[in-house]
Amino acid sequence: MLNVGKIEEGFVLDHIKAGKSLELYDHLQLDKLDCTVAIIKNARSNKMGKKDILKVECDINMLDLDVLAFIDHSITVNVIKNGEIVEKKALVLPAEIRNVIRCHNPRCITSIEQELPHIFYLADPDKEVYRCRYCEEKYLDSAK
Amino acid sequence: MKHLMSPLDFTTQELDRLFDLANDIETDPNKYAHICEGKILATCFYEPSTRTRLSFESAMIRLGGRVIGFSDAASSSAAKGESVSDTIRVISCYADICAMRHPKEGAPMVAAEKSQIPVINAGDGGHQHPTQTLTDLLTIRSLKGRLGDFTIGLCGDLKFGRTVHSLINALVRYDNIRFLFISPEELRVPDYITDMLRSKGISYSEVIRLEDVMPQLDLLYMTRVQKERFFNEEDYVRLKDFYILDTAKLALAREDMLVLHPLPRVNEISVEVDSDPRAAYFRQAQYGVYVRMALILTLLGLA
Numbered sequence: 001m002l003n004v005g006k007i008e009e010g011f012v013l014d015h016i017k018a019g020k021s022l023e024l025y026d027h028l029q030l031d032k033l034d035c036t037v038a039i040i041k042n043a044r045s046n047k048m049g050k051k052d053i054l055k056v057e058c059d060i061n062m063l064d065l066d067v068l069a070f071i072d073h074s075i076t077v078n079v080i081k082n083g084e085i086v087e088k089k090a091l092v093l094p095a096e097i098r099n100v101i102r103c104h105n106p107r108c109i110t111s112i113e114q115e116l117p118h119i120f121y122l123a124d125p126d127k128e129v130y131r132c133r134y135c136e137e138k139y140l141d142s143a144k
Numbered sequence: 145m146k147h148l149m150s151p152l153d154f155t156t157q158e159l160d161r162l163f164d165l166a167n168d169i170e171t172d173p174n175k176y177a178h179i180c181e182g183k184i185l186a187t188c189f190y191e192p193s194t195r196t197r198l199s200f201e202s203a204m205i206r207l208g209g210r211v212i213g214f215s216d217a218a219s220s221s222a223a224k225g226e227s228v229s230d231t232i233r234v235i236s237c238y239a240d241i242c243a244m245r246h247p248k249e250g251a252p253m254v255a256a257e258k259s260q261i262p263v264i265n266a267g268d269g270g271h272q273h274p275t276q277t278l279t280d281l282l283t284i285r286s287l288k289g290r291l292g293d294f295t296i297g298l299c300g301d302l303k304f305g306r307t308v309h310s311l312i313n314a315l316v317r318y319d320n321i322r323f324l325f326i327s328p329e330e331l332r333v334p335d336y337i338t339d340m341l342r343s344k345g346i347s348y349s350e351v352i353r354l355e356d357v358m359p360q361l362d363l364l365y366m367t368r369v370q371k372e373r374f375f376n377e378e379d380y381v382r383l384k385d386f387y388i389l390d391t392a393k394l395a396l397a398r399e400d401m402l403v404l405h406p407l408p409r410v411n412e413i414s415v416e417v418d419s420d421p422r423a424a425y426f427r428q429a430q431y432g433v434y435v436r437m438a439l440i441l442t443l444l445g446l447a
Binding site: 105107109110111112115116133134135136137 | 228229246249250269
């Protein structure tokens with residue numbers, strides 16, 4: 001059994017689908033943070049069989065939980081302070097996400113005007129459908 | 145500041161006010177002939193669309209205003225690589241209101257976000273063409289006397305037809321409308337529309353032959369079936385006549401049925417139908433000017 005030490009302040013993102021932690025790492029832009037990050041892949045899980053875990057030692061206001069909710073709102077977010085779990089944050093689908101995913105519709109204005117932000121809005125919360133603000137094309141998610 | 149990006153940007157109450165104004169313009173155009181004096185409409189057309197552009201220009205001129213603009217991207221600063229955002233900032237200095245057509249979907253919305261003047265989406269690729277839908281609604285309301293309580297047949301290319309999708313989305317906000325979709329298998333209305341109708345409990349049927357449903361219709365909305373939409377020549381040849389409205393098919397229709405078409409018509413309505421009092425498509429083009437006049441007045445705050 002691999003042991004990864006406790007963190008003092010930050011997040012433990014648990015119950016990430018096995019193999020998806022690196023995608024989360026990218027989306028959360030953890031490469032831009034100057035902090036300790038532990039990526040645990042394929043950890044044993046009673047609930048999931050296998051799962052990934054991310055431990056991030058950072059100020060607890062530094063992570064964009066909207067992005068996390070968009071990618072997988074079934075992830076458990078444990079907030080750590082003084083080495084203890086102080087809160088389990090519920091993730092709710094954000095009403096809008098900006099510059100996280102790109103519109104792939106070749107007919108969309110964002111395909112030719114590079115400076116435009118890529119904004120998606122939550123069109124159907126039940127089916128978790130996001131649509132491009134400009135062309136309304138549905139985001140077809142292969143990454144999730 | 146209000147813009148028009150989609151027909152659903154207006155509530156049904158706002159649409160009623162807009163259509164009342166359009167009907168008043170129709171009744172007494174002289175009352176409105178000078179109301180936009182000193183105002184300028186910019187028609188920014190990044191792709192050619194003579195009919196829509198001239199309809200907008202006619203609307204503004206009939207209100208006493210003036211028009212500037214361009215009619216294709218090659219004669220605009222887009223050819224030099226200027227962004228829509230920059231163009232609209234500049235146009236905002238030159239005009240009081242802008243009608244924009246662009247081949248890329250969402251371009252008018254980008255313009256609206258940066259604009260200091262109201263922007264009207266005059267068609268953005270296969271996405272929205274709201275003033276066509278407003279034209280269709282005004283025509284139905286004016287000639288039928290109501291928006292609701294009717295059976296409408298939509299015939300032709302229901303898969304790719306932007307005007308059809310937009311009209312359906314606008315009509316579902318009214319009560320007791322039954323939809324009959326008349327198309328070849330290959331060009332059926334998309335699932336997301338039939339899903340939406342089912343979820344709202346709205347009645348619809350899909351048929352292949354126009355003759356089968358003609359006697360049931362209060363309105364027939366025709367669209368063109370293009371040869372290139374078919375997978376093979378054989379199917380096209382077999383089916384194309386199903387979707388051509390001629391006097392023989394029209395003879396099956398009610399006396400008070402109306403035939404609508406967004407135009408341009410190619411061959412899907414025989415010219416022999418034009419003289420039938422039920423042929424409403426040229427009157428529809430006239431309503432297109434009235435609704436654009438009402439829209440310009442509303443967005444400029446002059447209504």
